[in-house]
Amino acid sequence: MDSFFSRLVLSNKTSYRLGRHALFWTVCWAFQGFIYGFYYIEGRATNFFAISYIESFIYLPQHMFLSYAIIYYVLPYIIFRDRYWVGFVWVIALILIAAALSPVVNYYLITPLRIYLHHPVKAMTFFFSFMGGLRGSMTIAGFAVAIKLIKHWYQKKIETEQLEKERIKAELEILKGQIHPHFMFNTLNSIYSLALKKSDETPEAILKLSKLMRYILTDCTNITVNLGKEVEVLLHYIELEKGRFGSRLDISVNIKGDIEKNAIAPLLLLPFLENSFKHGANEMIEQAWMSLDLQVNETALKFKLINGRAIDHNNPNSIHMGLQNVKKRLQLLYPNAHELRITEDADTFVVSLAIELGSIKLIET
Known part of the structure; x- marks a missing residue:
């Protein structure tokens, strides 16, 4: 079991990578749907939890956009190359773009969907919709980036430990190799003395x-x-x-x-x-x-x-x-x-x- 989870978290094999990404976004979708189900509740709970999960699924792409943009572009190409201020600017810009997508999604997708399903439509200004998107995107992306950084730190730790082991191994081989000639020299001297005495x-x-x-x-x-x-x-x-x-x-x-x-x-x-x-x-x-x-x-x-x-x-x-x-x-x-x-x-x-x-x-x- 431990081996399976280790491969799931660390393996670069395509099946494991797809599996851990699917697991992460499934958990995010379930969490968001459950939390916002309580926020929208006005009638029967099951109906509003259903619409909450549907809306959470619709909002997932903007969370994915922010998370993957930071993980696969900002971190490897900017932050890990010690360009911290540039990385900070990029992160702020991406957060604002992701938050700005929330009013667009709400106006063109969420509102028509609620009308079609005969659910109450809550009037929401651009500002409140923007702030809601900002909060949701930052929360999900924050978790995704935190997991990525922990994984990156763990892999670097493993690499460092492996390099240290290789260094110690090489040093031990050198030290042990220095013993052999000295040992052989003394031993041959002893045999030479015996040979001289016949x-x-x-x-x-x-x-x-x-x-x-x-x-x-x-x-x-x-x-x-x-x-x-x-x-x-x-x-x-x-x-x-x-x-x-x-x-x-x-x-x-x-x-x-x-x-x-x-x-x-x-x-x-x-x-x-x-x-x-x-x-x-x-x-x-x-x-x-x-x-x-x-x-x-x-x-x-x-x-x-x-x-x-x-x-x-x-x-x-x-x-x-x-x-x-x-x-x-x-x-x-x-x-x-x-x-x-x-x-x-x-x-x-x-x-x-x-x-x-x-x-x-x-x-x-």
């Missing part, structure tokens, strides 16, 4: 890389992915890095909750892990360490990543530069549904992220 783990690392590539090229094309797959990518990446660092890396991973029942935007957590290795483990001369905790409760995700770090005296804020991308994605995908805190001191870098997974802002494709 490690027996090199084939397994290449296999993990192929799985990661498949994940990026297939699953990551969707707005959301299964949280279990996202966590699996994190674990594969950690294994690749552990092969490169060997015993020099001390890392603990703690995952709690049912990760298979939730979904998350793809590659949202990985940049934090990459950042920890790039600006943490890579730059520590002695033992590198890292701690990852991920908890899921219903649809609430809590992610905490702590790593040791070496201070970059030349560029102390360099660590944050790599996280601007994921911050932006969080703002676009989880507005008012996430909390990200990044704290650091002389030897520690901490990322704390809380997300309400069910509150993702889906972008229609």
Whole structure:
């Protein structure tokens, strides 16, 4: 039912357009006939309601003239082109023309009709007939124009929302695309290190890389992915890095909750892990360490990543530069549904992220 009324109001298909126009003028005719039936009543009500409906039908063309002239000429060609004063003059002129038609219709059509049907004829001066036409035409045209403006506003709102969705979608694609090269560069470096050592783990690392590539090229094309797959990518990446660092890396991973029942935007957590290795483990001369905790409760995700770090005296804020991308994605995908805190001191870098997974802002494709 809602779909039918939506099509009736918004569709540009000829059948629906004719249908909504016919419905509008039928309602106007019924309303005018009912109201003026009380105004003319002097004898039996049914007789005067009958003549009222006949007269209302005769007056419809002048109401149509005013309504359609404003809707299909003044609004699109003048008002919507920001020529407001010209539009105002046109509207006033059209109202006066429509009102002036009322005495003509009354003299040449209504009066002869009443005489023919043997109904009382009320003497009406040009002025009162003009004022009656002015009132009736402005009332009907006012409703018609109001409906048109509401429809125009609603369509513009839909267009604006669609453009905003397309903008956000394009921006997300750009942001996500920036992650892939960075991720691949770090992963290939890890495999290259294993190859230099002629490690027996090199084939397994290449296999993990192929799985990661498949994940990026297939699953990551969707707005959301299964949280279990996202966590699996994190674990594969950690294994690749552990092969490169060997015993020099001390890392603990703690995952709690049912990760298979939730979904998350793809590659949202990985940049934090990459950042920890790039600006943490890579730059520590002695033992590198890292701690990852991920908890899921219903649809609430809590992610905490702590790593040791070496201070970059030349560029102390360099660590944050790599996280601007994921911050932006969080703002676009989880507005008012996430909390990200990044704290650091002389030897520690901490990322704390809380997300309400069910509150993702889906972008229609």
